[in-house]
Amino acid sequence: xxxxxxxxxxxxxxxxxxxxxxxxxxxIKANHNDNYDITQADIAIDFSIPSxxxxxxxxxxxxxxxxxxxxxxxxxxxxxxVALCEAKNGAFIYASNFSLGVNIFxxxxxxxxxxxxxxxxxxxxxEEIHHTQKLDAPSGTAITLANDIISVxxxxxxxxxxxxxxNAIQILxxxxxxxxxxxxxxxxxxxxTINIKHVAHNRQGFALGAVxxxxxxxxxxxIFTMKDVLNIG
Ligand SMILES: NC(=O)C1=CN([C@@H]2O[C@H](COP(=O)(O)OP(=O)(O)OC[C@H]3O[C@@H](n4cnc5c(N)ncnc54)[C@H](OP(=O)(O)O)[C@@H]3O)[C@@H](O)[C@H]2O)C=CC1
Ligand SMILES: O=C(O)C1=N[C@H](C(=O)O)C[C@H](O)C1
Numbered sequence: 001x002x003x004x005x006x007x008x009x010x011x012x013x014x015x016x017x018x019x020x021x022x023x024x025x026x027x028i029k030a031n032h033n034d035n036y037d038i039t040q041a042d043i044a045i046d047f048s049i050p051s052x053x054x055x056x057x058x059x060x061x062x063x064x065x066x067x068x069x070x071x072x073x074x075x076x077x078x079x080x081x082v083a084l085c086e087a088k089n090g091a092f093i094y095a096s097n098f099s100l101g102v103n104i105f106x107x108x109x110x111x112x113x114x115x116x117x118x119x120x121x122x123x124x125x126x127e128e129i130h131h132t133q134k135l136d137a138p139s140g141t142a143i144t145l146a147n148d149i150i151s152v153x154x155x156x157x158x159x160x161x162x163x164x165x166x167n168a169i170q171i172l173x174x175x176x177x178x179x180x181x182x183x184x185x186x187x188x189x190x191x192x193t194i195n196i197k198h199v200a201h202n203r204q205g206f207a208l209g210a211v212x213x214x215x216x217x218x219x220x221x222x223i224f225t226m227k228d229v230l231n232i233g
Pocket of ligand 2: 072138142180181
């Protein structure tokens with residue numbers, strides 16, 4: 001595949017390594033203010049910044065180029081991206097987290113939340129820890145985890161950043177040097193605590209998942225998620 005990397009930062013560079021190992025070619029490496037001809041590519045992979053993601057995605061879809069986006073913090077425009085993809089009969093995948101491990105963790109989180117729905121003495125909270133350059137908080141992954149709990153647990157109808165309220169899931173966002181991404185779900189009662197945790201050791205899992213998703217998407221039309229790609233859940 002000829003791949004356009006829209007965002008050539010930490011993730012763009014890791015994706016490049018894995019894509020080359022898997023026999024693909026990188027035809028575009030675009031950062032801020034770079035001009036590029038998207039029609040050179042078979043597929044675009046956007047790992048940029050929150051304020052640029054929707055523009056990158058819509059530019060690709062407008063030119064009939066399938067697009068994968070892993071950028072977080074732009075989801076207010078997600079429905080517009082879906083509408084454009086449908087209008088163009090294009091192909092699009094967004095995932096807050098492309099790693100196989102986190103997608104298994106998403107399933108564990110939903111199953112645990114279903115079980116906890118009948119055990120109201122436990123109060124849930126989510127903690128995420130990321131590197132200090134991260135622009136958005138909470139992480140996209142923490143938002144997915146919170147929304148998945150809300151969809152099956154009748155005590156919760158929203159989430160709140162760094163704040164504890166009755167019917168909102170508290171998400172604590174911490175920033176520490178060089179942490180690729182750690183997410184913990186805590187269920188706390190007066191008697192005990194149950195937690196599940198995912199720790200990324202590096203960015204390889206995110207990047208491999210994005211390349212696998214791009215390989216899977218090529219030749220398809222529609223709006224998909226990593227559940228479709230990995231056939232889990
Ligand atoms: N879904 C997932 O699995 C994962 C998602 N992420 C997300 O991916 C995004 C990128 O992360 P990361 O690589 O660590 O961040 P970096 O800051 O290392 O890279 C972001 C890159 O985007 C570039 N950029 C800025 N504006 C544009 C633009 N208009 N078009 C294209 N590129 C642009 C920046 O270039 P410049 O320096 O010129 O501004 C920079 O090189 C984040 O939103 C992060 O949360 C990260 C890991 C996994
Ligand atoms: O910015 C990051 O680094 C990461 N961002 C994603 C998120 O916001 O969930 C995924 C991963 O945790 C790394």
